[in-house]
Amino acid sequence: MDFELNDDQRAILEAVGALLERHAGAERAIALAPKSEYDHALEEALHEAGFLELALGEGTGPLEAVLVVEAVARAGGVVAFGAGALVAPGVAGRSLSGPVAMASAGNGSPIRYGAHARSLLLLDADEASWITLEPGDAEPVRSSFGYPMGRVRSASGDSFGRGSGERMRNWWRVALAAEAVGTMDAALSVTIDYVKQRRQFGRTIGSFQAVQHRLAECAVLLEGSRWLVREAACLGAPSQAAAAAAAHATAAANRVFTETHQVSGAIGYTREHDLHVWSMRLQALRLEFGSIAGHQRALAEARWGEQSR
Amino acid sequence: MEFNWSQEDGEFRRELAEFLDATLPSDWDEISKGGPGSEAQASFSREFAHKLAERGWLTQNWPAAYGGADATPWRHIILSEEMWSRGEPRGPQYMNVNWIGPSIMEYGSEEQKREHLSRISRGDVLWCQGFSEPEAGSDLAALRTLALRDGDVYVVNGTKIWTSYANHADFCFLLVRTDPNSKGRRGVSVLLTEMDLPGIEVREISSVVGERYFHEVFLADVRVPVSCRLGPENEGWSIVSYALQYERVGAPRYARAALTVDQIAAHARERGLLSDPMVLQKLGEARVLCEAARLLTYRVVDQRTRKLPPSADSNLARVAGTIADRAVAELALEVFGEDAMIYGSFADSNFRMAMTAGVAVGATEIQLNLIASRFLGLPRE
Numbered sequence: 001m002d003f004e005l006n007d008d009q010r011a012i013l014e015a016v017g018a019l020l021e022r023h024a025g026a027e028r029a030i031a032l033a034p035k036s037e038y039d040h041a042l043e044e045a046l047h048e049a050g051f052l053e054l055a056l057g058e059g060t061g062p063l064e065a066v067l068v069v070e071a072v073a074r075a076g077g078v079v080a081f082g083a084g085a086l087v088a089p090g091v092a093g094r095s096l097s098g099p100v101a102m103a104s105a106g107n108g109s110p111i112r113y114g115a116h117a118r119s120l121l122l123l124d125a126d127e128a129s130w131i132t133l134e135p136g137d138a139e140p141v142r143s144s145f146g147y148p149m150g151r152v153r154s155a156s157g158d159s160f161g162r163g164s165g166e167r168m169r170n171w172w173r174v175a176l177a178a179e180a181v182g183t184m185d186a187a188l189s190v191t192i193d194y195v196k197q198r199r200q201f202g203r204t205i206g207s208f209q210a211v212q213h214r215l216a217e218c219a220v221l222l223e224g225s226r227w228l229v230r231e232a233a234c235l236g237a238p239s240q241a242a243a244a245a246a247a248h249a250t251a252a253a254n255r256v257f258t259e260t261h262q263v264s265g266a267i268g269y270t271r272e273h274d275l276h277v278w279s280m281r282l283q284a285l286r287l288e289f290g291s292i293a294g295h296q297r298a299l300a301e302a303r304w305g306e307q308s309r
Numbered sequence: 310m311e312f313n314w315s316q317e318d319g320e321f322r323r324e325l326a327e328f329l330d331a332t333l334p335s336d337w338d339e340i341s342k343g344g345p346g347s348e349a350q351a352s353f354s355r356e357f358a359h360k361l362a363e364r365g366w367l368t369q370n371w372p373a374a375y376g377g378a379d380a381t382p383w384r385h386i387i388l389s390e391e392m393w394s395r396g397e398p399r400g401p402q403y404m405n406v407n408w409i410g411p412s413i414m415e416y417g418s419e420e421q422k423r424e425h426l427s428r429i430s431r432g433d434v435l436w437c438q439g440f441s442e443p444e445a446g447s448d449l450a451a452l453r454t455l456a457l458r459d460g461d462v463y464v465v466n467g468t469k470i471w472t473s474y475a476n477h478a479d480f481c482f483l484l485v486r487t488d489p490n491s492k493g494r495r496g497v498s499v500l501l502t503e504m505d506l507p508g509i510e511v512r513e514i515s516s517v518v519g520e521r522y523f524h525e526v527f528l529a530d531v532r533v534p535v536s537c538r539l540g541p542e543n544e545g546w547s548i549v550s551y552a553l554q555y556e557r558v559g560a561p562r563y564a565r566a567a568l569t570v571d572q573i574a575a576h577a578r579e580r581g582l583l584s585d586p587m588v589l590q591k592l593g594e595a596r597v598l599c600e601a602a603r604l605l606t607y608r609v610v611d612q613r614t615r616k617l618p619p620s621a622d623s624n625l626a627r628v629a630g631t632i633a634d635r636a637v638a639e640l641a642l643e644v645f646g647e648d649a650m651i652y653g654s655f656a657d658s659n660f661r662m663a664m665t666a667g668v669a670v671g672a673t674e675i676q677l678n679l680i681a682s683r684f685l686g687l688p689r690e
Binding site for chain 2: 211212215219227235295298304
């Protein structure tokens with residue numbers, strides 16, 4: 001057991017931090033939003049620096065990839081980094097040409113980065129398959145929830161074989177949870193800055209206990225999510241740990257959305273204030289792949305269900 | 310960063326589990342139903358802790374100089390988890406090991422160390438914590454119990470309240486005001502007080518939580534020798550802070566909560582409820598909250614291993630534990646339904662145990678205040 005970053009992990013985070021400083025951030029996300037554009041420049045920079053290869057790298061693994069997924073989400077990067085850097089290696093054992101999107105077969109719901117993706121990872125019961133998307137295979141879907149969304153019209157591809165479905169479910173949950181952690185972290189930190197400077201009744205609103213307790217509970221949920229995600233990644237995404245991470249992080253995301261908006265008041269709803277860059281994404285992450293209750297049931301089934309006996 | 314246990318730590322846990330399987334009697338479930346403070350469990354603890362001491366495990370976390378084994382904080386949390394997940398067979402003696410002993414090591418005289426540390430490490434002494442008073446709950450520094458010097462004794466007058474285990478305790482870690490003109494954190498001292506001194510009266514407070522759970526301790530002209538004072542006169546608050554930092558994450562209630570969730574799941578299966586999506590969802594939710602509390606506690610253990618100063622992470626861990634306990638209490642009622650209304654039933658016992666989570670060992674609101682100021686950097690009111 002060891003909860004500190006080692007020297008290599010610290011170096012990775014410093015390097016990706018510097019890269020994100022140049023290529024990502026709220027301003028960039030806001031600029032790309034009106035036309036639902038994808039940040040190909042950021043993806044290219046992350047790819048060139050080798051951050052998409054961490055999960056299968058020499059001396060690095062899924063834990064290092066998860067740390068970077070958190071960081072990219074915290075910077076509001078408009079890239080399908082969780083799918084590309086964590087899920088693709090976890091399912092395929094190699095990286096796939098990006099952007100990579102993920103979908104469950106047969107539900108036809110909008111998916112994140114669907115209209116921009118070159119590769120689609122499709123989950124169908126026991127099997128995951130890989131589909132190369134051509135222009136025209138997908139259409140954009142307008143959404144309030146902070147990511148460019150799309151719907152794939154029709155697709156068939158190459159299966160990774162029996163058992164690959166379980167791998168995809170688990171890594172998808174870990175990736176989703178890691179993105180939620182980075183996104184909550186940023187939403188909470190924007191909000192804390194705001195309540196420290198916003199004054200009403202002659203004092204900063206952050207000095208009111210009613211405000212403090214809401215944000216303190218968010219911090220408890222966020223930090224719990226952070227360690228659940230890291231543990232799940234380090235252990236190789238076993239079903240229980242992966243579902244636990246996703247269940248906690250998505251429930252936390254829902255709570256962080258509510259509380260950060262509540263204490264930010266009306267300015268929090270505007271596009272001139274940065275909160276929305278992260279807060280609206282929290283609801284997309286919460287809805288994706290079965291929502292909170294789905295992850296909770298998945299954990300219960302993995303621990304106590306017929307198959308686990 | 311590493312989330313796998315070392316081989317040695319894994320073996321230690323297995324060894325402990327085997328010892329518990331062999332040592333706990335067949336009617337242990339019945340004994341442990343009333344919680345660590347119950348008559349049955351407190352008297353059992355004298356026998357059990359003695360056996361633990363024989364194996365060198367009772368005070369393994371203490372330095373070798375005081376009869377311990379210098380076990381790492383990781384070893385100590387493994388031991389604490391195994392104990393709590395079995396319903397804490399050490400009874401109230403977990404407090405001795407976690408913070409009373411360490412406080413005496415840090416602040417005690419040679420004579421106090423000789424007397425108390427050896428008794429604690431033999432496993433046959435029970436302590437209670439004389440902190441809260443009728444007018445000093447969350448605001449502990451408002452305590453009024455007065456100890457006035459009369460030659461080589463203090464004459465103590467006042468009332469302590471909510472004192473768990475007071476009915477069984479041999480000693481009290483008693484917080485008093487030694488400077489009658491002081492207020493707040495100044496002028497406070499700690500007296501290591503024998504509970505059978507004349508003038509000490511213990512009364513049970515009837516409660517819905519359980520029998521003999523809370524007590525009032527009345528102190529009327531109790532003459533406590535000055536030699537029983539821990540640390541310098543009027544400087545007791547720093548000892549309290551030292552003790553509390555150990556107390557906050559000393560008892561891994563999440564380990565017990567997680568076991569309870571497993572037991573509830575087993576009952577749900579017997580009743581054919583495991584196919585109910587709502588039951589599955591609530592089971593999953595409760596399990597997740599226990600897991601989050603576990604990892605946040607581990608974060609604190611990790612910092613302790615590195616000998617870092619106490620941080621707000623211990624407050625995060627405490628709040629997470631409370632959230633988990635609440636979810637488990639809710640789950641028990643949800644799964645057992647009206648059967649939970651039977652006193653002493655599994656659901657009822659667990660519900661009552663969990664219902665104190667947000668108040669026991671300090672109100673959650675205080676933990677949230679500390680998180681706001683220390684972790685989020687928000688200004689005080």
